[in-house]
Amino acid sequence: MNIRMEIIYKTSKGVEVRFSSDEMKMEKAILIAEDMEKTGRLKEVTFIDVQDRTWSLKELKKFLEGIQTEPHHISVYFDGGFDAKSKKSGLGCVIYYEQDGKHFRKRKNAFVEEIETNNEAEYAALYLGLQELEALGVHHLPVKFVGDSQVVINQLSGEWPCYEETLTKWADRVEDKMKQMGIHPEYEAISRKQNREADHLASQALEGLEIASNIQL
Template identity: 35%
Template sequence: MHVTIYSDGASRKNPGPAGAGAVLVDEEGNVLEELAKYLGIATNNQAEYQGAILGLEKALEMGVKRVKLRADSQLMIRQIRGEYRVKNPALKPLYDRVMMLLSRFEGYDPPEHIRREQNREADAQANRAIDEYERDRQEAS
């Protein structure tokens, strides 16, 4: 099975409350999974990587053989493609995790940078994670 992973991260105030989101889509364009995870306090770049990790881990769990990662973070995509070095020490372990996860697939297409408008669903998941966390916190107080 070949799956496209749309991933995104959101951070309010940067760094601030952050969320990761991913949407997994099959070859016919059917949504297989929508994922959202609250991250605590993180930067937008850390959240972007966490969105990719979230999607890649789920794809492996599902037994997917080949993936294509698409995201609107030009920095992350260019780092994964080897076009930019990872200079930020906080991003290095996240980058390493993404590369290790990618290596566990039988193959993967080159990660692709897409426009924000093409990534609305993953963005919605990242923001949903933050919104739900904040709502739950307000209800608890």
């Protein structure tokens, strides 16, 4: 989970200054706050997550301790491919996460026939990622969703309106699932080249090659 810090620092001469940090991983923020506390001049520190929730140092340390044995620091790369001639689609997702101090990569693809457009395939690929997160036991955590579909990323983040009924249904389905799992999403658009791992999984699904793996990196 990325957070930023709001700090009130008091100098040796009693002058107070308030400043904000850039976003950083919570482990780094805790380390900085604890280091500043040692000086005896840290008057106040508040941690603010991507959902604008505030945390005290004690609360953040307790949260970090509690999630170490569960998947966390999660990024989901997704991509959907649609073959207009055959009306068939391939879905691919790659999940990077940490657990017990180790790094893992989970890959999954799927072949589907009930989809009509490429944008639907992209939504379905993201939903496949959600299903894999559910299988991992992920709940009530921030998750970053990364894809090359401007439509999906911008519609789900609220940057673009959704006028097509079919895509609206997909967006509702995705958001309902996230709400059920307690997931706080963050979205990032990347190029197709940067998303080649998920893209390759989608292509393999269209070719009839099923992939399901979970390895420690």
